[in-house]
Amino acid sequence: MKNREQDKSGLREPDDFLPLTPAVFHILVALGDGEAHGYAIMQEVLRRTEGSVRMSAGTLYGAVSRLLEDGLIDECDSRQDTGMDDTRRRYYRLTGFGSRVLASEIKRMSELVRAARATKVIRKMRPA
């Protein structure tokens, strides 16, 4: 049971979810610093990617729906903001299992980048 966690669909390992789709990866990273609602997740993704990735509602909530079902994120009971429109907002946070999945994906991507950097093409591209 070292690397196995009980997710909502049964016993699955973090590696079963790899590779993550770009949308799912960005959402998990955005939730890495703490809970957030949908629009805040979108803004965080926009900020982290310097405006290159803009997620619209269908993509965002479609991914959120899958992540909730798989137990990678869950909904928070507490609310951070208390604005006028806050009743419609729902806050999401990374679960322990979700953190492990994200860590596995980052490790996988790091290994890919390391392997790519070892090739001649990339070595030639390095500044002198």
Added chain:
Amino acid sequence: MNGERIYATLLGLYPKPFRARFGPEMIQWFRDSAADMPVHVLWLEVLKDCCAAVPREWRREIEREDGEIDYTGIADAFMVSLVVGTLLLGWGWAGATVTLGLNLEPGIFGGPSTIVLAALVTLGMAVLVGIISVLAVTRRRTDMKCSQLINYERITVRWSR
């Protein structure tokens, strides 16, 4: 406010369970985005998003084992429309051919030719049958489901002593 209503209407394209769960949040997302970006950019994003996300969510809903939508009923409505509609179109085509054969041109109302009128009436009837069959299936007024006729079970003969 009007944009929000239009967006809420567009959300009707998503499967009902998805809409029920995320609809209010998506409307809130639209409201927040409307304050942040130009209207034409927002609508472009919304339309692009609908084109990609709506089919994806429907596919996902159909593949779900615990889906709440009665797809058998929808399949029945589609089959009734297809079968009855095709028959009607056939009758319409035959009627138009006879009409042309009897040289009843020009049209009854002096406007469109008889064949166009016959085709339009037949098409209208086919659409009407489609609507009626959808209503019948959704209100569970059908006695026999077309899907049962198509996917019929193999008839077996049981011997009794």
